[in-house]
Amino acid sequence: KAGVTQTPRYLIKTRGQQVTLSCSPISGHRSVSWYQQTPGQGLQFLFEYFSETQRNKGNFPGRFSGRQFSNSRSEMNVSTLELGDSALYLCASRIEPGLATIQYFGAGTRLSVL
């Protein structure tokens, strides 16, 4: 079974631009979560989507948004990029947001904002 696939693996953007990251979950998984990893803050939750609906959101500004499609694939968008948005963005999928469900992570997209 293929794992969580994130594209692209690396991105370089400049301040003020916007970016879209993509995540394909494990087949059969309907929940997708996004996390940001930085050296200073560690791994922080951005949002979770299930059945095309955002069910939970972390403490990030509105410049960070996402969506989920009917095939469970998800995209994350960051508008008006800032230098501090440079980070590793990780996507995780699970079957559903039930109790004691394991989230499986992709390899991430490394975003550099210049």
Add this chain to the structure above:
Amino acid sequence: DQQVKQNSPSLSVQEGRISILNCDYTNSMFDYFLWYKKYPAEGPTFLISISSIKDKNEDGRFTVFLNKSAKHLSLHIVPSQPGDSAVYFCAASLNYGGSQGNLIFGKGTKLSVKP
């Protein structure tokens, strides 16, 4: 304020010995805990988990212990192998009305297992 803390940024252990990684949490409502391992340039890989109704869970060389009164969990790796060298993250989540919420991570402990 950090709700999940891994106070040791790094740990060095000799091959064959026991590795003990520690994690403390502040929110007594957390009811599910997980350990992930991360190699450079890869995403976190799930290792082992434990529900708050248990105090121990074993899977091969990996055992997680949970002490709810102390709000402390630990991961034991026995015996340690050089391939275990990685960053280990502790994570916790809450039960939101029958659904498991998002993961809250510690900042990780870098384990080095020396041959």
